Amino acid sequence: MHPEFEKYLKENTSLTQDDIHHINNKAFDKTLHRNELLLQAGDICKHKVFVVKGLLRMYSIDSNGNEHILQFAPEHSWTLDVESYDKQIPSEINMGAIEPTEVMLWQKDDFNKLLSEVPELSKLSQQIISRNIYYSRQRMLTTLSxxxxxxxxxxxxxxxxxxxxxxxxxxxxxxxxxxxxxxxxxxxxxxx
Amino acid sequence: MHPEFEKYLKENTSLTQDDIHHINNKAFDKTLHRNELLLQAGDICKHKVFVVKGLLRMYSIDSNGNEHILQFAPEHSWTLDVESYDKQIPSEINMGAIEPTEVMLWQKDDFNKLLSEVPELSKLSQQIISRNIYYSRQRMLTTLSxxxxxxxxxxxxxxxxxxxxxxxxxxxxxxxxxxxxxxxxxxxxxxx
DNA sequence: ACTGATTATGGTCAAATGACCATGTTTTTA
DNA sequence: TAAAAACATGGTCATTTGACCATAATCAGT
Structure with a gap:
């Protein structure tokens, strides 16, 4: 059990201890060193990702070879390439570690099962999506104005x-x- | 019954005729003339909106009085201010008609009820959210690069x-x- | 602790951009 | 249909920005 993950869920949801264990048990751990990629353009995004510790960035590389960063994902945040994950098609973006980073990964099937079994997790999931939409809009506005x-x-x-x-x-x-x-x-x- | 709305649903979902009627019956119609506002910054976004005909824009006005357009919503598209609608808090953006426009409106309670009653509508709703997320990301990338x-x-x-x-x-x-x-x-x- | 790699800063210059304003055209609406 | 409003374009000019390059400082990994 990841104490950090447990702490995050206790602070942000009303999940029971049992549910937390259940969710935790379906996850795989992975450690990334600096600059290591978690997802590479062309690959399919197979997992939901929770960052336990460290810092990830999501970025794409344009035709001139320039990197453009879409999102940072520090500890206690979730990330994935929605398009690639939903449709299981090749991703157009990269995700890499800026610092040595520990993540938890759930396979899509497992996570979907969890979503249907644990309504409170589904609620959290919705919240995260809403927040992302709101946040993207804010960023767009700042970028424009x-x-x-x-x-x-x-x-x-x-x-x-x-x-x-x-x-x-x-x-x-x-x-x-x-x-x-x-x-x-x-x-x-x-x-x- | 709006023939345009029916056509849209038949082409984009596998909703039954009964469901379509049911959804249609909960909607209010509204006609907007050019430049008329459907939502004004400060108001609470109380409805889901489907554009039957015409063209809406979602925009915000910055501290210098300049308008920044976040989204266009032409016929056969859905729109709303997610943040304001979800939390029922004052909106920070405006929605106005660029052309004479006909919209259908659902109150939040009614629409939520529909979502739970009609799984196929819920599926459509998810699809629209995914598409929006993907589309925002693309726009961000273009804007940056x-x-x-x-x-x-x-x-x-x-x-x-x-x-x-x-x-x-x-x-x-x-x-x-x-x-x-x-x-x-x-x-x-x-x-x- | 040492060495190589990465990073932050600054100079210079050309190019891109926006603010302001005027003009002619198109569109709206009364 | 006529008057008013909104619109697209272009001129000018000051400013901002980025590309390229060099250098110094900092950081990472052994």
Whole structure:
């Protein structure tokens, strides 16, 4: 039993101890070292992923070879490529570890069974989807309306704990601005 | 009974005629004239919306008074502000008609009842959510990685039918580029 | 602790973009 | 159908941004 996982579920759901055990028992553990990929473009996303410890990023590589980060997944977050997982088709994105990371994985069949057996888990699942939709919309709005500096400030506010764990270039990649622009902003903020 | 609605459901689901009637009977009709708002920032999103005919846009207004378009909803599409609808909290966005538009509205209670009574509707609902998630991700990627011209070309490919129905400034607003940039692109594409 | 790799910053310059404004055209609506 | 409103385009100019490159600092893995 993962104490971290148990703690997360106790704080965020009203699942019983039995249910938690049941869910836990269906999971596989995996440890990733820095830069190791959990999912590679072209592969099929076979698992639901819970990050116990560490930090993942979801990103795609465009035709010029540039990386664009879609999402960070720090400890106590869930992640997967919805499209690939739902339809079991090849993924267009990559998921890799930024730090040494521990994850729990559930196979689709197992997880679906859990969803039907444990209504409270189904509820949690819905909540996570809603939150993601809301969060994507917010990000889209910021991306459309904010200046690079506003984007950076917004990022710091939204993910204060990630700031020190991420290389700047990844923040730039997430915000859709060049690293040059980002260092300029930081320079200006220091000298004023 | 809305023939358009019936047609849509027959083409996209395996709902029975009875179910379709049942769903239809719980809906309210509403007609919007050009520029009329269906939802205003500050209001609570009380309905699920199906666009029978016409064209809606979902947009927010930033602190400088600029509009940013999050989504277009043409005929045969569903729309709502998820966050506001789910939690029944004030919305941060607006929904307005670009053309004279006919919509069908379901109250939350009624729709939830339908969802539990009609499994096939629940399935449709899930599909729509998945598609939205996938589509948002694609849009985010394009926004992050494409040049203004690529964004415009992508828009034309993705929504060829909307192109002639939308004022250019709304396309610019959706793409997150200035209208100046957009007319420049169009100018270049003509003269080459 | 050491070595190689990664990272952050800054300079320079060209190109892209947006703000502002004017004009002619199209669309709406009364 | 006529007047008013909304719209698309283009000119000009200042500013922002990114590409490319070099350098110094920091970090990771042995």
């Amino acid at each position: 904010a200046t690079p500096e506003e984007k950076y400030d917004d990022f710091i506010e939204r993910f204060p704990k990630l700031l020190t764990r991420l290389p700047l270039r990844m923040i730039a990649s997430y915000l859709g601005i060049s690293i040059k622009t980002l260092t300029r902003i930081r320079h200006n903020q220091l000298h004023r | 494409a040049t203004p011209e690529e964004k415009y070309d992508d828009f034309i490919e993705r929504f060829p039918k909307l192109l002639t129905r939308l004022p250019l400034r709304m396309i610019a607003s959706y793409l997150g580029i200035s209208i100046k940039t957009l007319t420049r692109i169009r100018h270049n594409q003509l003269h080459r």
